[in-house]
Amino acid sequence: MTTTTKPDPTSRSASEELEALRLENQQLRSEKAALATQQAKVDKYEQSQVRFRTVFDHSPLGHKIIDNELLIRQANPAVLAMLGLATAEELIGRRIIEFSHPDYRDDWSRLQESLWAHKMANFTLETCMLRQNGSSFWCQVTSVLFQDEAGELGYTTLEDITERKTLAIAHKHLYDAQETILHLVAHDLKNPVNNIQIVVQLLQQHAAIRGIAPDSAQQDVQKLLSLAAQSCGNANALIRDVLYLGQLESTRLEKHRTDLSAFLRERLEVFRILAQEKQIELELHLPPQAVHVAIHRDKFGRILDNLLSNALNFTPAGGSIQVRLKEHDGRVRLTVQDTGLGIPAELQPHVFDKFSRASRAGLYGDTTTGLGLFITKQIVEMHQGQIWLESRENEGTTFYIDLK
Numbered sequence: 001m002t003t004t005t006k007p008d009p010t011s012r013s014a015s016e017e018l019e020a021l022r023l024e025n026q027q028l029r030s031e032k033a034a035l036a037t038q039q040a041k042v043d044k045y046e047q048s049q050v051r052f053r054t055v056f057d058h059s060p061l062g063h064k065i066i067d068n069e070l071l072i073r074q075a076n077p078a079v080l081a082m083l084g085l086a087t088a089e090e091l092i093g094r095r096i097i098e099f100s101h102p103d104y105r106d107d108w109s110r111l112q113e114s115l116w117a118h119k120m121a122n123f124t125l126e127t128c129m130l131r132q133n134g135s136s137f138w139c140q141v142t143s144v145l146f147q148d149e150a151g152e153l154g155y156t157t158l159e160d161i162t163e164r165k166t167l168a169i170a171h172k173h174l175y176d177a178q179e180t181i182l183h184l185v186a187h188d189l190k191n192p193v194n195n196i197q198i199v200v201q202l203l204q205q206h207a208a209i210r211g212i213a214p215d216s217a218q219q220d221v222q223k224l225l226s227l228a229a230q231s232c233g234n235a236n237a238l239i240r241d242v243l244y245l246g247q248l249e250s251t252r253l254e255k256h257r258t259d260l261s262a263f264l265r266e267r268l269e270v271f272r273i274l275a276q277e278k279q280i281e282l283e284l285h286l287p288p289q290a291v292h293v294a295i296h297r298d299k300f301g302r303i304l305d306n307l308l309s310n311a312l313n314f315t316p317a318g319g320s321i322q323v324r325l326k327e328h329d330g331r332v333r334l335t336v337q338d339t340g341l342g343i344p345a346e347l348q349p350h351v352f353d354k355f356s357r358a359s360r361a362g363l364y365g366d367t368t369t370g371l372g373l374f375i376t377k378q379i380v381e382m383h384q385g386q387i388w389l390e391s392r393e394n395e396g397t398t399f400y401i402d403l404k
Contacts, residue, residue, distance in 0.1 A: 082131070255296050274312055283323070299382070319396075342394055355374075
């Protein structure tokens with residue numbers, strides 16, 4: 001009797017075995033490639049860490065990493081040298097505020113709030129710090145917020161700026177001393193110059209002067225007296241500007257909400273008379289609706305006085321001055337445009353300098369002190385505004401003022 005052997009369902013043919021081996025080999029190669037890729041990433045990361053460590057440790061600037069409590073996580077040798085410490089162990093884990101000068105500890109609170117509370121990407125300040133031995137030094141601090149597995153940290157750079165800061169403070173003291181002397185001299189000169197001016201005016205009207213003969217001799221004397229009177233007037237103008245500048249720098253600006261349209265109409269009345277006398281057209285262009293801005297009326301009036309006086313001094317007869325007020329990109333813009341002589345291109349960068357070398361005599365013999373536009377810029381900036389100009393020779397000048 002013949003028996004039939006049934007095929008074993010668990011057995012596989014040679015081709016199936018080969019296919020299984022091929023798939024297994026492919027899987028192994030994939031895993032090996034993945035491991036190689038992962039190892040390459042690890043190697044690359046380690047290389048980047050080595051590069052970072054090289055820069056971090058050998059930088060002449062102080063580098064440290066702090067957390068949101070201002071605890072120092074890492075610090076390079078330059079930081080240790082700045083603070084007069086020998087080892088990193090003396091620094092790591094301590095709050096950087098411990099090394100701050102007592103008068104400047106609020107600086108670090110501002111940095112902490114700016115980075116971690118307000119999420120600013122970076123923050124820079126100048127502050128004073130203390131070394132381990134109690135001596136102080138100035139440094140510029142720049143901190144950049146970055147994400148780490150331990151949370152948000154601040155990568156902070158310290159630069160010793162003691163020499164630069166000391167020089168700046170010395171210059172500031174010298175400047176303040178010069179300003180004080182200048183204001184004292186100006187104040188003391190005010191009365192003598194006024195007295196000379198009064199004497200000149202009396203001499204011009206004195207009978208003895210009017211009785212000088214011949215007429216040509218009397219005219220010569222009157223001419224000399226006129227020159228003396230003009231010099232006194234110029235000196236008085238300079239004294240007034242210097243004293244005004246001193247007052248400007250020492251007082252706080254009190255601003256009040258003001259209808260600027262009405263203010264301009266009122267302020268321009270006097271200048272309309274002066275413009276008519278010089279045969280210059282003065283026009284005021286206002287928007288249909290009133291424009292309200294917080295200003296200090298007297299000081300803002302000085303801005304208009306300076307700009308309009310300049311425009312009148314440098315605009316010939318038959319010319320025009322246009323004053324415009326409008327709202328522009330969320331700001332209030334005031335412009336004063338004239339058709340006068342214009343300002344040479346090489347002088348334009350200096351028109352707002354103190355005692356500017358751009359100051360020139362006007363068309364009508366008027367002289368300037370070189371302080372008018374400097375004062376104007378100071379007042380505009382005290383109003384959190386901006387001022388700039390556009391000018392072409394023999395075509396005119398336009399001053400722009402933007403206010404919030």
